[in-house]
Amino acid sequence: MLPPLTYIVSRLRIRQLRLLIALDELGTLHRAAERIAISQPGATKALHEIETTFGTPLFTRSAQGLQANDLGRCVIRYARLIHSDLAHLHEEMQSILQGHGGHLAIGTVAGSVPLVLRALTSLRQMQPDISVQIVEDISPRLLKLLDEGRLDLAIARTSGSQHPDDYECLSLHAERxxxxxxxxxxxxxxxxxxxxxxxxxxxxxxxxxxxxxxxxxxxxxxxxxxxxxxxxxxxxxxxxxxxxxxxxxxxxxxxxxxxxxxxxxxxxxxxxxxLQARNEPCAIVHRRGSSLSPLASLLLEHLRNEQQALAED
CATH class of the missing domain: 3.40.190.10 (Periplasmic binding protein-like II)
Known part of the structure; x- marks a missing residue:
């Protein structure tokens, strides 16, 4: 049985989450320990503490290294979200201290690139001191980046997702x-x-x-x-x-x-x-239950305005 949330929260450490991410990417305790600058015995102890905290193994052991099981992949996904949120927190605080406006990461499918560029141009006219990352890719990969907390917003299609209800969506027009x-x-x-x-x-x-x-x-x-x-x-x-x-x-x-x-x-x-058929409509997507930063909320408003202007043309 999974321990109570209060127990998990009281025992989890940020270093443990970093270890999980490193293990997922590198596959061995030795390399993961080097990544986060701790000893291998320290990494072994930290992994034991994590699995004890959750009350279940998160990895399968083999001669090739460590492979996350289903529960492990779930925990790692949320470890990435937490780590990404902390990274965004650090970036925004740093930007504010330096007198800048913050950071945005937005993903988009190819057909919505012009919409994104118009919205960002409008936003940057109001707030020129912001840094922006734009990722163009297909919907499944954008949703994965969104799940990992690497994107604030994405313009994508959620129909192919195994968990479409995980997202808040603002539908856009069908794409010609x-x-x-x-x-x-x-x-x-x-x-x-x-x-x-x-x-x-x-x-x-x-x-x-x-x-x-x-x-x-x-x-x-x-x-x-x-x-x-x-x-x-x-x-x-x-x-x-x-x-x-x-x-x-x-x-x-x-x-x-x-x-x-x-x-x-x-x-x-x-x-x-x-062509007789039209492409499946996209949506402006963000994670359900995850609050948008003020800057991401402002971009969302600009995307809505630009989409409305396109619909009226």
Missing amino acids: LVLVAAPQHPQQDNPALSLADLSGYSWVVYPTGTPMRTVLEREFGEAGLEFPRYPLETSSTFTMLSLLQEDPQLVAVMPYSIACSSEDFGLLRRLPLE
Whole structure:
């Protein structure tokens, strides 16, 4: 049986949490002890104290080292959150003492990058003395970073999460997707372009299981076409743009907002073929029950305002 919360709180130490994180990353007591600058006997004692506090083993032992079990992974996840919150506390206090405005970490899927940039530009006009970290990735990895406390907010999709109720969500509009290619692509000016015309070309696509990949697979299926064989897969917008520049025969699908801004810079052309399906809507997400910092709350308000302005255009 799990001990009472008051017992756990009275016995846990920050150094023990740091040891758990190091063990998860490094896999051995020796290397974890070096990471947090204690002796190996001290690390062994600290791990024993942690497992005694929780009343259960958190790791399985083998010749290869230590591997967290299910309960261990749960404890490590919260150890990261606590450590991250303390890091944010230190950064914000340091910023305040130096007369600055604090730190923000925000994650976003590719299609919402323009929304994030507009909101941050508006925010930084009001508070120029803030530091901001922007992470662009696919939703599962963003939610993992959010769970670990490495992000204050994320614009992502929670439908693929095993625990979607763990998040507070503010839904955004459904994302329009477009087909794109290099400006020199042979089909760029074909007014009667069909998906069948493009099926013989090589494609750059998002990884299997991502919403944009699912939309494209559905389009091919509904057209009675086989999905392109041997596509290039990437979740990086920059990589996708670079590949299109390298090979004028490639075709890709990307969010409308990214395609428009890239087209303005002459990096690609939108192809004259409208996709029937739309991408699954995103949401502005943060951990349920975790209070936002004043700066993160202010960014959330700017994101809402920018989203409203987009909806009215």
